[in-house]
Amino acid sequence: MQQSVSTATAASSPQDDAPLPGLVWAFRFGADGTARQVLGDVLAAPEPGGWCWLHFNLADTRAPQWLASADLPPRARDLLLSKDSYQQMHGSEDCIYGVVADLKRDIAEISDDTGYLRFVMTEKLLISGRHQALCAVDATRRALEHGLRIEGTAALFETIVDEIALALEKMVDSAEHELDHIEEKVLSDDTVDVRQGLGQVRRTCVRLHRHLSGLRIVLHRFERDSPADLKPGLRLRAGKLAQRLDGLDHSVVEMRERSRLLQEELHLQIEEQTSDSLRVLSVLTALLLPPTLVTGLFGMNVKGLPFTETDSGFLWAVLLLLLSSAAAFVVMKRIGLIR
Known part of the structure; x- marks a missing residue:
């Protein structure tokens, strides 16, 4: 696979320092896990024991053309180039590929909109792609630029999932703080401008639950159904990642239930105020x-x-x-x- 990909790269990049079409960034990792960001023919002359990470902007029409010529399993290549929004992970003896949900990234902050990261992973190469800017892969890139060492492609994918969980935790903490503030106002009968904020919190909870439940189900399923002959460099700690997401999803479900009860309490208060007004009238x-x-x-x-x-x-x-x-x-x- 690596030799064919290198051939396709050389064919599409006449100059050694020319970036691959649609490539957002690329890292070459040494045997000790140190990462070095590169631009040109990143797959040429790899270090002994080293491997690479290529991340593509799939919205660039040149990227699918280059990836279509890469020596990838047909199903993995089709899923990588598709626009399927169904979270999934598949594995064979020497390859893991799939689609996982991530949060979209605005210019200055994380949004609560969902984007999708597509990936194909072997022991020596991780190819990932997205159609919109995503949070977790960008956070992983910054961590690598600050000296984070990664042992292999499986560890890199686990780092990306950890960053997804971290971003979701930040959103859960922010929503929980807002919910506490709304609860104080509801209990003190200060319900001015509360309905809009409560509705926004419930909307965030629904989105987070949908995001988390899909991702953790995929990880649990992969942990259960992953091939027994999977190469050591591709063995994911999917169960551990899923357990972290399970706890986070439990917190989101509790917060969603709290917001529902607060909304019922708010409706009761509004009905009482309406009843008092009708009585006076x-x-x-x-x-x-x-x-x-x-x-x-x-x-x-x-x-x-x-x-x-x-x-x-x-x-x-x-x-x-x-x-x-x-x-x-x-x-x-x-x-x-x-x-």
Whole structure:
């Protein structure tokens, strides 16, 4: 495989220092695990015991063309070049390939949108690709630039998954802090601008759970179904990685349940406030109904209306209005409408 890939590289790169088409970065690792970032024909003249990591931007149309000519297993190459968003991992004796979910990376921060990392891994080479900028692979690159040593391709993939888990943990901690703040406001009846924040937390929890559950199921399945004759350099500690994600997913599920209960509590408070407002409105309507009836009677243009010939007729009419409201109040008090 390595010889064929090198041949394809040489064919596509006439100059020794020319980067591969669509290549985002490349690292050459020594036998001691030290990494050196390179640009040109990275697969030519590898160090004894060394190996390489090539990371491609699959949105660049030149990258799929180069990868299509690489000597990779047909299924691995098809999955690497596809746009399948289904998380999966497959293995054979000398190759592991698949798709795992990662968080998209904005210019300055991590977003909660999901992107997908595609990879093909042998003992001497890890080829990865993405269509959008991702968080975990970029964090791994920075760690390598700061001197992190990696023993092999399996350890590099485990480092990438660890970075995915670390980014998710940061998002979980941030969402949990926001949820604690919302809970304090709900319990103190300060529900101004709480509904929007609570809805955002629930949305984040749903996305994180979907992300984590898919990834940990893939790792558990690979741990259970991985080939028994897998080469030593490709043996992943998938079970350990899955256990870490299990604990994180448990925290997300608990936080999602908390947010649901808080939303129910918030709805109850809103319903109580609405009920109180309707009660006040009903009482005011009932108190004003008798005076309205009285004013309606005095407004009829017919003969025989009382107080029409009396100088103090207006005062008597006002007194009658007040007495009618007082009578309505006493009646509602006795029947329990006013507490």
